[in-house]
Amino acid sequence: MVSARLAVLAVAAASIFNGVCALPQAMDKRMATVTQVVRPVVKVFVVVDQDGNTISYSRSTVQPDATPSPKPRRRKSKTSATTTTPPAPALDIVETSAPAPAQTSQSSGGSTDPAPVADGKLGLGIVYSPYHDNQMCKDTATVESEIAAIAASGGGYNWLRIYGVDCDQVANVVTAAWNHQLKVMLGIYNVEDDAAFNADLSSLVSQVKTAMTATGKKDWSGIAFISVGNEVVNQNPGNAEATVSKLLSYAAITRKTVQAEGYTGSVGNTDVWIWYKTYPQLCGEDNLVMINMHPFFDGNCDVASSGAFLKTHLAEIQAACGADKQVIISETGWPNAGDAMGVAIPGQPEQAQFLQLAASNLDTYMLLTAYDEGWKPATPSVERHWGILGSSPSH
Incomplete structure (x- = not known):
């Protein structure tokens, strides 16, 4: 078994990001909780300030031998207007056609070959x-x-x-x-x-x-x-x-x-x-x-x-x-x-x-x-x- 150290998982109140999801009229302010776990873990922090207007969230996989990281500090969010995506250069991977959408359950058949992808995209x-x-x-x-x-x-x-x-x-x-x-x-x-x-x-x-x-x-x-x-x-x-x-x-x-x-x-x-x-x-x-x-x-x-x-x-x-x-x-x-x-x-x-x-x-x-x-x-x-x-x- 891989050796493990204790790590800390903290979950606090939800946050918003400008331009996509609307702020609910009442912000649910839940106090942070701490749970000790073993093995590589995923740490999730979602933080608001006392006024309910700070953005900060994290979601981190932690290796078993990693030192537990500190709790996030509260900080004011920086919002920005929605922008238009600039033209992106192609990756140096060239194949053909578009990928099929992912399925939600495993099938018993199908090819072991990956789906072909469009030029410049890995899919x-x-x-x-x-x-x-x-x-x-x-x-x-x-x-x-x-x-x-x-x-x-x-x-x-x-x-x-x-x-x-x-x-x-x-x-x-x-x-x-x-x-x-x-x-x-x-x-x-x-x-x-x-x-x-x-x-x-x-x-x-x-x-x-x-x-x-x-x-x-x-x-x-x-x-x-x-x-x-x-x-x-x-x-x-x-x-x-x-x-x-x-x-x-x-x-x-x-x-x-x-x-x-x-x-x-x-x-x-x-x-x-x-x-x-x-x-x-x-x-x-x-x-x-x-x-x-x-x-x-x-x-x-x-x-x-x-x-x-x-x-x-x-x-x-x-x-x-x-x-x-x-x-x-x-x-x-x-x-x-x-x-x-x-x-x-x-x-x-x-x-x-x-x-x-x-x-x-x-x-x-x-x-x-x-x-x-x-x-x-x-x-x-x-x-x-x-x-x-x-x-x-x-x-």
Whole structure:
């Protein structure tokens, strides 16, 4: 079993974002609660000030050995008018036709080939978790069988996302994905200090080489993108500027290292979308910009408004990053069960509606997540219930 440290999960009152979801007449002000959990967890902060007009939310996956991050400080929001998306450059991935919309349940048939995508776009991706519900690592055979099921589900997935290097997940997931013609977005999660970062970077490179040996592949073309950190700025709002600087430095080191190994794709940092307005340098050096965006956690957006939420705020970040970048949403979704957050109601019909709206409003994006994740904390109740394909076959 992977060792674990306690982490902190805090949930506070809902917030709004200008231009998409209307402010309800009465703001529900709930006090923050704290729950201790084990294993990698997802931390969710949704914060308002005493006047009910501050925006701040976060949603962060935390590795088991990571130091718990501090509670977010209350801060005044910065609103901006809705903008028009500048022309985005094409990614260096060229295929054909448009992706099929994601399905809400796993089918027994279907091709193991990914859905073809339009020129310059990677299409639809999905997050894959390497942990059993009992917090044990999934072995190589389990990863292979589950990724085979994802590829055959009829959902039209072209790529997978993983967040770290523990559980041999890079070697196992990349090998299975390449066997089923899927690309993979890799992540370096542990960026607390130089030693943790360097260890993860070394492991990532080593495990990609293991996957190459297992599949006979000679290059890194099956790696879609690499993210250094996930929502790290959002976990450290009181030290955001220094955190941004450190992340950009780590991304530069990663870029140099993997390019020396033959990788030619984008390397960047992934964070909650609101931070790219304050720190546009997070858009990075490469063509691609990866952001996380969850309408559900706004709390004042019902599922019917989620497509407009995604499209509008994606345009804002595209404007912040500039026309020479292509901004994609690297994590979004809607829970299929659990408690409501304001007017955001979880459920299978709502999740199905979200999938259709996301497909109508986005080109390249990543859904959270392939299977429900029982290893996550039970509080808030939605955290275990984002699976597009239901429960993991292996649990």
